[in-house]
Amino acid sequence: MTSISEKHQDFFQAVFEIVRHIPEGRVTNYGAIAKALSTPSSSRMVGWAMNASHSQKNPVPAHRVVNRNGMLTGKMHFPTPTAMQHALEKEGIEVIEDKIVRFKEIFWDPNVELSL
DNA sequence: CACATGACTGACT
DNA sequence: AAGTCAGCCATGT
Numbered sequence: 001m002t003s004i005s006e007k008h009q010d011f012f013q014a015v016f017e018i019v020r021h022i023p024e025g026r027v028t029n030y031g032a033i034a035k036a037l038s039t040p041s042s043s044r045m046v047g048w049a050m051n052a053s054h055s056q057k058n059p060v061p062a063h064r065v066v067n068r069n070g071m072l073t074g075k076m077h078f079p080t081p082t083a084m085q086h087a088l089e090k091e092g093i094e095v096i097e098d099k100i101v102r103f104k105e106i107f108w109d110p111n112v113e114l115s116l
Numbered sequence: 117c118a119c120a121t122g123a124c125t126g127a128c129t
Numbered sequence: 130a131a132g133t134c135a136g137c138c139a140t141g142t
Contacts (some may be wrong), residue, residue, distance in 0.1 A: 007137090030124055040125090041137050047123035048139065067124060074123030121141080129133075 004052065011037070014058060015049040017111045022064045025091045026108035027100055029068045036110040051077060061088040070103030 004012070018033050030043040039045065046114075053060040054077075063084040067073045075084035075098060085095045094101035 043124040050123055
């Protein structure tokens with residue numbers, strides 16, 4: 001079953017690597033990751049890659065990745081709908097109504113933090 | 117091959 | 130400020 005080509009694997013690994021570089025208590029959005037991959041328009045592909053994070057052997061803190069609105073849009077893709085919010089709160093991030101509080105303050109931009 | 121959907125974003129009205 | 134439309138790439142029907 002070859003759902004994913006090797007080239008896509010490379011894309012996934014790039015996304016996962018960035019996500020794993022997100023510091024504890026910080027979050028980022030799909031656009032920032034896409035931009036770090038030189039594909040700012042492929043924000044959807046980032047979400048697509050995250051969908052494959054479940055198959056990855058290495059742990060990927062996908063709960064630290066949200067949309068530009070700071071909303072936990074991908075929580076439904078977690079093992080449980082509350083896993084994402086719970087994981088964020090565990091790191092000291094306030095989450096109300098599936099939205100991250102002070103999202104702008106805890107926002108982590110890979111393009112800046114990774115000195116791209 | 118064409119249409120619809122999706123862990124998105126930006127621009128326009 | 131809030132709502133709507135279009136662009137984006139890959140997958141599924």
